[in-house]
Structure formats: structure tokens, C-alpha cells
Amino acid sequence: MDSAELLDLLGNENRRRILRLLATKPCYVTEISEYIGVSPKAVIDHLQKLESAGLVESRVDDQRRKYYYISENLRLEVRLSPYGFGAKSAYPASTRLDLTTCRHLSIDVNHDNGPDLSDLAKELNALEQLERELSMAQRWVQGRLTDVMEKLGEHFDERDARLFGGILSELADDGSDAESLARELDAPLPVVAEALEKLAEQGVVERVDDQWRLRS
Amino acid sequence: MDSAELLDLLGNENRRRILRLLATKPCYVTEISEYIGVSPKAVIDHLQKLESAGLVESRVDDQRRKYYYISENLRLEVRLSPYGFGAKSAYPASTRLDLTTCRHLSIDVNHDNGPDLSDLAKELNALEQLERELSMAQRWVQGRLTDVMEKLGEHFDERDARLFGGILSELADDGSDAESLARELDAPLPVVAEALEKLAEQGVVERVDDQWRLRS
Structure with a gap:
């Protein structure tokens, strides 16, 4: 589900x-209905919206009573700053995700614990702590980006x-031509071409054939 | 601003x-108004809501025309799984945040770059990549937590x-008494006390005086 749909759903107390x-x-x-103090009819309306978005599902128990539970597992991240506003939703990654491909990040959580309960308790505790640390690191990165x-x-x-x-960040990775930069940055080509000329005048970038790159 | 207020505001396309x-x-x-195709009156309504929440501010330019800009810098993270639903909003951390206190996480981004534009470009690029890596790591952690x-x-x-x-995760860090656990987990004391007895029967936790701890 996309982040706009999710924000619409979550925008209701x-x-x-x-x-x-x-x-x-x-x-x-x-x-x-009793717990949140809202009529059963209104609760059913909300549940239908949540169900059709795939966030909750229902089952029928032994007494043929219908009950609801959360069926989805997802994250939503929203970032707002004077330089950007973006929301993205994503599904949790499988356990086989290869974190060793990260260039700037390393994580140390032992997750080859045994099957017994005290091992699970230790893993749960370590993961919860790591989650807080990652969240703190994201705030730090956002602060640095703004700086x-x-x-x-x-x-x-x-x-x-x-x-x-945006242009400088793209060129920091690798040289690029103006058309590719315009596509990456979702900006009109003439605007990007003009910006590249201004940056060249300041001696920050240079052009070799049709490739632009940072001057080191 | 709290996450509920922020979700209410962002729940509007x-x-x-x-x-x-x-x-x-x-x-x-x-x-x-022209860009989003909505009447000036409706735009002003939305801007007033955003302004009173502190997300945007306005200034008057040389021709005495009022213009609006984003004044706030914040992150919102929402996590939904069959085992938890939580939203938290937070302000970006200052550059002096000490990431070395992290137990499970280490970050490698050189941020003592020089003042010139190509250094800034490289830092911007590294931070954007780190942000993506942190986001990937958060999804991985959420997947592991669910497992x-x-x-x-x-x-x-x-x-x-x-x-x-929750009880096992709390005890994995350190021993605790039932009252403190009930407070930490926001659960009624009798419920927590009963759960501790069940866990003791299964041989997972033990009680020493009034302190409960994991059995190793």
C-alpha cells in the first residue's frame, strides 16, 4: 500500500x-465498540476501511463470532524539513537481508540464539534496543542533512x-550527463543545464565530453 | 508536537x-492555489492549520506580499504489526549527539569535511546513502521482532x-520486581504477577527475594 493511502487511514483518531x-x-x-466508546456501526465502518486496505483481517471463532486482528506488517516514515517532505511506507525485510552491503552502517546483534525462552528474551531485548538506536541515528542524519x-x-x-x-550529491557518486541528472532529480533539462553551467563557473564541477563531474 | 496531531494534519492529501x-x-x-488547483480560501485554511501546529511560518517580502515556508524539522515513524502499533514523532538531533553510546550500531560517515562545495557534495551524498541504509536496517529489525x-x-x-x-525482554536487561514491571509495561499488577508465576512454573524466570530474573 502506498504512503498516501496509509496516511489517509491513519489520519483518524x-x-x-x-x-x-x-x-x-x-x-x-x-x-x-465498548473499549473506544464508539457505536458498533461506526466501528464496522472503520474496520471495513482497514480491511479493504489489507491492514486487518477477520476470522470466525468456534461460537461463530467474527473477530478482527492485524494482518499487516509495515513501517511508515515521514520526513519534514525546510528542504524536503517525503513519506514512504515499506514492508519489513526478511531475515535474509544482507546488511553487509551497507557502506556506512554496521550492526551487531547476535541472532543465532538457541530456541529456548531465555534466548528469545535476550534477542527481543537486543532488537528493541537496536530499534531505538536506529531511530536515534535517523534523527541525527536528518539533523546533519539539514545542516x-x-x-x-x-x-x-x-x-x-x-x-x-541534488546535482552535487548525484555527482559525488559518479559522473553523469545532464539528461540523466534531470531524470534522477525530476527537474526540467534546461533548468539542470543552466545550474550545471553556474556550478562550472564557480569551479565546482567540470565537463568532460558530455559527462559532468565534481572537480576534486 | 505529538504524533497524533501530526497524523491528523498529514491525513489530508x-x-x-x-x-x-x-x-x-x-x-x-x-x-x-494555482499549483494544487484548490481555491485560495481552502489553501489559507490548510496553511492556518499547518501554521498553528508550527509546521509552516510566513513572512512578508519587499512588495509586502506574504509568503509561506516550512519552519519545522521533524520525523514521524509508524510501526504496525500483529504485535504492535505505535507512532512516534521526533526532532532531528543536534550534531553533537553521541552515537558511540549505541550498543548494537556503529556508523561510519566522515563529517569533518572541509568547507568547500565538493566536500559538502560528498557529505550530502554519504548522508543520503546512510539514511537509506538505516531505513533498510529498521525494516530488517521489525521483521526480526515479528519473528x-x-x-x-x-x-x-x-x-x-x-x-x-514484554516481561522477558525487560528481565533480559536486569532483574526487576513485579511492581516495576507492571509500570514499565503499563499492565495491571495482578496480571503481571500471574504471568510471572506461569513463567516460573515453566522454569524461565526465578524469584530471589522480591526480584525476578531470567534463569540462565
Whole structure:
């Protein structure tokens, strides 16, 4: 599901309360209705929206009573700064994800623990701590990104800083031609071409054939 | 600002479009209105909500025209799984945040670069890549957490897995008494006390005086 649909769903306090309740245990409509103090009809409306988005599912128990539970596993990240606004939703990665491909990050959590409960307890504790650390690191990175964008803003007109920053960041990895840069940055080619000429005048980038690159 | 207020604000497509536009450049009301195809009156309503929440601010330019820009810098993270639903919003950390306190995480980004533009370009590029890596790591952790909760669910009744998991995770760090556990887990003391007795019967935890701890 895309982040816009998810934000629309989560933009309702009662739906958030329903999800919070279902995350503690599967529930019948009457339980939800009593717990959050909303009519069964309204609860059913919310559940239908959550169900058609795939966030919750229902089953029927031995007494033929229908109960609801959370069926989805996902993350949503929203970043807002003077230099960017973006929301992305993603599904948790499988355990086989190869974190060794990370260039700037390394993680140390032993997850070859034994099968018994005290091993599981230790793993759960370590993962919860790692989760907090990753969240802290994300905030640190966002703070640094804003600082760097502000420094770039000292070199350019403020309205240009985002575009110029984008171009410089792309070229830091590898040389590129103007068409590819325009595509990557989702900006009109003439605007990108003009920005490249300005950066060349300042001696920051140079052109070799049709490839632009940072001057070292 | 708390995550509930932020989710309420972001649960509106036009407000998200306004933020996306303002993240590329500061704008007048007429510019926003034309760009997103919504009446100036409706745009002003949205801007007032965003302004009173502190997400945007306005200034008056040399021609006395009012323009709006994003004034806030924040992150929102939402996690949904069968075992938990939580949203948290946080402000980016200052550059002096000490990441060396992390037990499970280490980060390698040189941020003592020089002041010139090509250094800034390299730092921007490295930070953007680190941000993607952290996001990938967060998805991996969430996947692992769900796996561990499922394994715990094999040992207990499904309705108990979350509480028992919480208790075990707390005790993995250090011994604790029942009252403190109940407070940490926001659960009624009798429920926590009963769970501890069950875990003791299974030989997973033991009590020494009034302290409970994992049996190694």
C-alpha cells in the first residue's frame, strides 16, 4: 500500500485507537465498540476501511463470532524539513537481508540464539534496543542533512539550494550527463543545464565530453 | 508536537501537496492555489492549520506580499504489526549527539569535511546513502521482532505472547520486581504477577527475594 493511502487511514483518531487495541489482542466488534466508546456501526465502518486496505483481517471463532486482528506488517516514515517532505511506507525485510552491503552502517546483534525462552528474551531485548538506536541515528542524519543544506544555501540563492544540492550529491557518486541528472532529480533539462553551467563557473564541477563531474 | 496531531494534519492529501510544494520553495498563497488547483480560501485554511501546529511560518517580502515556508524539522515513524502499533514523532538531533553510546550500531560517515562545495557534495551524498541504509536496517529489525514474537507465541497462548514477551525482554536487561514491571509495561499488577508465576512454573524466570530474573 502506498504512503498516501496509509496516511489517509491513519489520519483518524478512532482508527488509530482500533489498531492500538488490536495490537494487544484480536477483538470482536462489541469489544472494540465498548473499549473506544464508539457505536458498533461506526466501528464496522472503520474496520471495513482497514480491511479493504489489507491492514486487518477477520476470522470466525468456534461460537461463530467474527473477530478482527492485524494482518499487516509495515513501517511508515515521514520526513519534514525546510528542504524536503517525503513519506514512504515499506514492508519489513526478511531475515535474509544482507546488511553487509551497507557502506556506512554496521550492526551487531547476535541472532543465532538457541530456541529456548531465555534466548528469545535476550534477542527481543537486543532488537528493541537496536530499534531505538536506529531511530536515534535517523534523527541525527536528518539533523546533519539539514545542516549541509543550510551550508549549501550560503553558496547559492536559497531557492536554488535544493536543486544544486541534488546535482552535487548525484555527482559525488559518479559522473553523469545532464539528461540523466534531470531524470534522477525530476527537474526540467534546461533548468539542470543552466545550474550545471553556474556550478562550472564557480569551479565546482567540470565537463568532460558530455559527462559532468565534481572537480576534486 | 505529538504524533497524533501530526497524523491528523498529514491525513489530508491537499495539506501533503502543500508541504511537498513548500519543500521545493517558499510560496505565495496564489502560487499554491494555482499549483494544487484548490481555491485560495481552502489553501489559507490548510496553511492556518499547518501554521498553528508550527509546521509552516510566513513572512512578508519587499512588495509586502506574504509568503509561506516550512519552519519545522521533524520525523514521524509508524510501526504496525500483529504485535504492535505505535507512532512516534521526533526532532532531528543536534550534531553533537553521541552515537558511540549505541550498543548494537556503529556508523561510519566522515563529517569533518572541509568547507568547500565538493566536500559538502560528498557529505550530502554519504548522508543520503546512510539514511537509506538505516531505513533498510529498521525494516530488517521489525521483521526480526515479528519473528521472535511468533516464536514466543508458540510457547504461550497467542493472547499472552505480547505480555510475556514484554516481561522477558525487560528481565533480559536486569532483574526487576513485579511492581516495576507492571509500570514499565503499563499492565495491571495482578496480571503481571500471574504471568510471572506461569513463567516460573515453566522454569524461565526465578524469584530471589522480591526480584525476578531470567534463569540462565
